Amino acid sequence: MKSWQLIFILLVSVSLCVSQSHGDEPTFSIAIHGGAGSKPHLMDAETKATYESAMKDALTQGKAILESGGTALDAVEKVIVLLEDNPLFNAGQGAVFNADGKHELDASIMNGSDLSCGAVAGVKTVKNPIGLARKVMTETRHVLLATDGAEAFADQLGSDKIPRVENSYFTTPKRKMQLERRRTKRKASQASPPSSTNPAYVCFDDPLIGTVGCVALDKHGNLAAGTSTGGMSNKRFGRVGDSPVVGAGTYADNKTCAVSGTGIGEEYIRKSVAYNVAAQMQYANATLENAVKDNLENRLNPNDGGLIAVDKDGNIAVGTNTAGMLHGIADGKGQFKVAW
C-alpha cells in the first residue's frame, strides 16, 4: 500500500465518530454539519469559537424539539433555518456567489416515515430555502422545483409563510473575497480541464466552509434529513449540486437511516451517496458506521467531502475524507458535542 493511501485511510477512520444507542426505550438523536473542508488550523481562535457557538446554539434548539417529543422534521427544519440565518454559513445569508456575482440557493428535506420529500434549486429571493423545500413536500405533488418555478411557488404561498429578500441580502464581504480568490485561481489554471481534483474547480482549498445539514431521529421512531447550501463558489449560473437532489445529498428512510452530505456535489450525485448509505444498510446489512465509511473511503475520492447520518436505532455516524467537517451531535443519553 502506498503511503498516501495509508494516510487517507487513517484520516477517514480517525474522523469517523460513532455513537451507539442503548436499549429499546424511545430515544432521540441528532447530528448537524456546517460543511466539509474546514481547516480549523487556519482559523484564529475567535473565528473558531464563533462557528462553534453557532453550532452549539443550533444543536441545542434541535435537541430541545426532540427532547420534548417534537418531530424529526421540525427539528431538522428549525436547525437549518437557524444556520441559514447565520451569515457564517454557506446557506441563506452568507451563501457563496456564482460566477456571475449572484447567489443561487439549493435545499432539500426528506421525511423517513413515508419517503415524502421536497427540494428547491437555484432560488434567488427566498430567505430560507429549507422552508420552501418543506412546502414543496407538503403542498405540491412534486419533489423538486427550480429557479423561476420555485420563486413563483413562493409568491403563491405569500411572504408571511415564505419570507422573501433581495438577492443582495445573501451577500457578505468574506464571500466576495472568496469569489475574487476563486476567479484568480481559475484564470491561472484555465488550461487544465474541470475535475474534482483540479483546485480551480473545487472549494475545499479555501477555509471558508459552510453548507449546512441536519439528520434526526425523534421519539416516535421517525427519521428526517435536510441540507441547504449556496453551492460552490464561482459555479456556473444554473449549476445545481447534490444538496437539493434526494438520494445524492439528502436521504431518509425509517427502515434504515437519515443522511446529509457536504462536499463536491457532482461526485455525490454521480454516486448517489446519501441513498447508497441507506441501501448498504437495507440490502447488505451494513451497520451505519460501515456504510458511511465505505462511501467515504471507497466510493468518493479523497477530499470530496463528508457525511452525517443517524439510523433508526439512534446510532450516529459522522465522517469526512477532507481535512475536517464542522459538526455536532446530541442524543437522549446526554451526549452533546461540537467538533471539526
Ligand code: ASP
Ligand atoms: N455539496 C454542495 C454543492 O455541491 C457544496 C458543499 O457541500 O459545500 O453544492
